[in-house]
Amino acid sequence: MDALIAQLQRQFRDYTISLYQQGFLDDQFTELKKLQDDGSPDFVAEVLTLFFEDCVKLISNMARALDKTTGAVDFSQVGASVHQLKGSSSSVGAKRVKALCVSFKEYCEAKNYEGCVRCLQQVDIEYKALKTKLQDMFNLEKQIIQAGGIVPQVDIN
Amino acid sequence: MARDGGVSCLRRSEMMSVGGIGGIESAPLDLDEVHVLAVDDSLVDRIVIERLLRITSCKVTAVDSGWRALEFLGLDNEKASAEFDRLKVDLIITDYCMPGMTGYELLKKIKESSNFREVPVVIMSSENVLTRIDRCLEEGAQDFLLKPVKLADVKRLRSHLTKDVKLSNGNKRKLPEDSSSVNSSLPPPSPPLTISPESSPPLTVSTESSDSSPPLSPVEIFSTSPLSSPIDDEDDDVLTSSSEESPIRRQKMRSPGLD
Numbered sequence: 001m002d003a004l005i006a007q008l009q010r011q012f013r014d015y016t017i018s019l020y021q022q023g024f025l026d027d028q029f030t031e032l033k034k035l036q037d038d039g040s041p042d043f044v045a046e047v048l049t050l051f052f053e054d055c056v057k058l059i060s061n062m063a064r065a066l067d068k069t070t071g072a073v074d075f076s077q078v079g080a081s082v083h084q085l086k087g088s089s090s091s092v093g094a095k096r097v098k099a100l101c102v103s104f105k106e107y108c109e110a111k112n113y114e115g116c117v118r119c120l121q122q123v124d125i126e127y128k129a130l131k132t133k134l135q136d137m138f139n140l141e142k143q144i145i146q147a148g149g150i151v152p153q154v155d156i157n
Numbered sequence: 158m159a160r161d162g163g164v165s166c167l168r169r170s171e172m173m174s175v176g177g178i179g180g181i182e183s184a185p186l187d188l189d190e191v192h193v194l195a196v197d198d199s200l201v202d203r204i205v206i207e208r209l210l211r212i213t214s215c216k217v218t219a220v221d222s223g224w225r226a227l228e229f230l231g232l233d234n235e236k237a238s239a240e241f242d243r244l245k246v247d248l249i250i251t252d253y254c255m256p257g258m259t260g261y262e263l264l265k266k267i268k269e270s271s272n273f274r275e276v277p278v279v280i281m282s283s284e285n286v287l288t289r290i291d292r293c294l295e296e297g298a299q300d301f302l303l304k305p306v307k308l309a310d311v312k313r314l315r316s317h318l319t320k321d322v323k324l325s326n327g328n329k330r331k332l333p334e335d336s337s338s339v340n341s342s343l344p345p346p347s348p349p350l351t352i353s354p355e356s357s358p359p360l361t362v363s364t365e366s367s368d369s370s371p372p373l374s375p376v377e378i379f380s381t382s383p384l385s386s387p388i389d390d391e392d393d394d395v396l397t398s399s400s401e402e403s404p405i406r407r408q409k410m411r412s413p414g415l416d
Contacts, residue, residue, distance in 0.1 A: 028305045035208045035308065043208060051201050083254070087283050088201040091305045 005149035012140040016154045019137065024130055029093025030156065045138055051092045055127040058085045062120050066113070078116060079108035085123070096126050191318050195219040196226045196251035196263065197281070202304070206250065206281075209311040215248075223258030223266075226251070232270050246276050247318055252304075253282035253289065261293055268297045279314060281306055 019025045029044075036043040058081045064070075065077040086101035100123045107115030141151045193215045197203045203219045210217045220226050227233040231244065249267060253260040260280050268274045277299035282289065290301045302310050 028307075031305070031307050032205070035205075035212055037212075040208070047201060047204055050204060054199075054201055080256075084199060087199055087254075087304065090283060091199070091202050091205050093305075 001148060005144060005147045008140060008144045008147060009149060009152050012137070012144060013152055013154050015137055015140060017156060019133055020156045023095050023099075024133055026093045026095040026098075028091065032093060047092055048134055051088055051094065052127065052131050054088050055085065055097070055123075058082075059120065059124055059127070062116075062123075066116055066120060068113075073111075073113060073116075075108045075111045075116070079105060082108055082119075094127070094130055097123060097130060100126055191215045191247045191315065192245050193217050193248045193250060194226060194229060194246050196221075196223060196249070196255070196260065198222060198252065198255045202252065206306060206311075209306060209308060210250075210315075212308070213311050213315040215315065223251070223255060223260070223263035226263055227266060230267070230270070230273055232266060232273070244272075246273065248277050248279065248314065249273075250279040250281060250302075250314075253280050253293070254284075261289075261296065264293060264296050264298055277318070 020029075032044050032047060061081040062078050065074055065081065067073075082101050082104045086098055086105065089095075089097040089101060100119060104116065104119035104123065107119055144151050191214070193210050195203065195206045195210065195217055197206060197219070198221050200221075203221065207217045207219045218229060220229060224233065226249070230246065249263075251260040251263055260282075264278050264280065267276065267278055274297075278297065279300045279302060280293045280298050281302045281304050283304040285303055293301055300314065302314075
């Protein structure tokens with residue numbers, strides 16, 4: 001069993017590091033991990049779940065606001081949702097999502113419709129990609145625990 | 158967690174009854190029990206700030222708007238707030254950008270109230286806009302934190318709250334005589350952040366305030382630190398640099414060279 005645990009821990013470590021290296025996560029995610037302890041062992045997963053729910057809601061708001069069939073596009077409304085998404089992505093360390101929101105916000109301010117639509121598509125892809133990656137990461141954690149091991153602290157350097 | 162944005166009240170009377178169970182004196186609550194009112198329209202941010210505060214041993218009431226905050230404090234109507242004078246709030250921490258009432262407007266209302274004007278108010282914002290920071294500090298905000306808020310930020314706030322302002326321990330930034338010890342009396346830095354791809358070295362101040370410069374209030378003077386980066390525009394991406402070595406980050410920078 002020890003060999004299995006060690007292997008899983010290695011996998012977990014490598015996977016986590018890759019998420020940072022590929023820019024999916026930034027140091028705010030590390031900050032969130034600091035807030036997790038035996039009393040709140042699922043804190044990070046819980047916050048990220050809320051974040052992804054937020055993504056769904058906000059992206060749907062943006063899509064609706066960018067829908068030309070209902071009339072003229074209200075860029076400030078789009079911008080308001082982008083601002084919110086930017087905030088929450090920043091708070092959880094969702095680096096790529098946040099970076100997209102920065103560009104998205106600029107397109108809103110410039111009232112650039114095509115730019116906004118492109119960003120909307122990208123942000124949708126990006127949050128889903130992150131969600132999949134994190135699910136894999138949380139699964140590895142679970143496997144480690146089920147195998148009787150502890151989830152290692154990962155030093156990102 | 159206050160997921161529905163509702164208010165989880167923690168009034169003094171309730172706290173006292175809890176304390177009374179163990180035969181503890183009925184006098185003031187445990188002074189270590191800091192009660193914080195957190196205000197943020199973002200659910201994710203509310204959860205995070207709540208956790209940050211709880212982990213630093215604060216009791217937290219989290220609400221989702223300035224109006225709810227005023228309601229909680231009993232400031233939302235004209236009736237006498239006698240029943241609220243036993244409400245113990247040690248710190249109010251609020252987001253700046255909120256629909257309806259901004260954190261700035263909430264700050265003003267709190268400072269206008271006789272019951273709560275002494276309560277320190279901390280503003281959080283995702284944007285490092287100097288004029289915004291100035292305005293808040295001038296209106297009496299105790300501190301201005303840049304989002305995303307980190308554990309080190311909250312620990313620092315917390316360390317100020319448990320110290321009696323009468324003790325000149327150098328931690329209370331409002332004491333003029335402690336100005337020189339602001340940096341040295343900081344809590345020890347948290348474990349070094351090991352990932353900081355965007356880490357920028359601590360900058361010395363070279364800010365150009367676009368506004369005129371009114372005289373500095375004591376809070377402003379002691380907010381200066383050579384460690385924070387006074388970028389004036391909305392470019393907050395560079396600000397996710399490691400903060401552990403600059404616990405007084407994001408405070409308003411005013412006069413270069415003021416140490």
